[in-house]
Amino acid sequence: MPRELPTGIDVDKQALYEQSFNELKALLEDTQDNLTRMVTITAILKHNLPSYFWAGFYLVKRGRLEIGPYQGTLGCLYIDFGRGVCGAVAADKKTRIVADVHQYDGHIACDSRSQSEIVVPVMDRCGELMAVFDVDSDQLDQFDAIDQQYLERIMAHFFAGD
Numbered sequence: 001m002p003r004e005l006p007t008g009i010d011v012d013k014q015a016l017y018e019q020s021f022n023e024l025k026a027l028l029e030d031t032q033d034n035l036t037r038m039v040t041i042t043a044i045l046k047h048n049l050p051s052y053f054w055a056g057f058y059l060v061k062r063g064r065l066e067i068g069p070y071q072g073t074l075g076c077l078y079i080d081f082g083r084g085v086c087g088a089v090a091a092d093k094k095t096r097i098v099a100d101v102h103q104y105d106g107h108i109a110c111d112s113r114s115q116s117e118i119v120v121p122v123m124d125r126c127g128e129l130m131a132v133f134d135v136d137s138d139q140l141d142q143f144d145a146i147d148q149q150y151l152e153r154i155m156a157h158f159f160a161g162d
């Protein structure tokens with residue numbers, strides 16, 4: 001069971017992200033290849049974080065988002081900028097946390113079991129948007145500032161070179 005600190009911080013989730021980040025640094029230290037990085041990040045996080053039902057990248061291609069490496073049930077293939085949670089993040093490059101996807105106007109339901117979601121922008125070394133990383137849970141209200149902090153750090157480390 002997750003233990004709660006007085007501040008409400010979920011220490012177990014934090015520990016799982018910390019461990020996952022360390023595993024990824026060790027696994028990916030010898031590669032600069034973005035595809036290798038994306039499939040490995042997706043596999044490690046989906047396997048290690050119990051709240052993850054679907055996790056994956058949508059890539060900026062041909063002026064829209066196109067499906068990239070993911071783990072989970074069938075994802076939508078194409079998302080226009082500005083559409084759904086992913087398209088909104090791609091448009092303004094700001095992370096979104098959605099506690100209940102049914103309350104989000106314009107949410108795109110690739111799988112009706114998805115209940116809550118976090119999407120973070122993925123920037124390249126030139127500061128350009130190259131992708132978004134989308135995580136869905138089949139439970140309500142599964143994502144918070146800890147997910148945001150670690151996912152933004154992981155993406156910045158492996159794709160922006162921070």
Ligand code: SME
Pocket residue numbers: 054075076079083084085086087106107108109110111114117134136
């Ligand atoms: N729910 C997302 C679409 C992607 S799938 O959930 C995998 C959205 O509204 O952008």
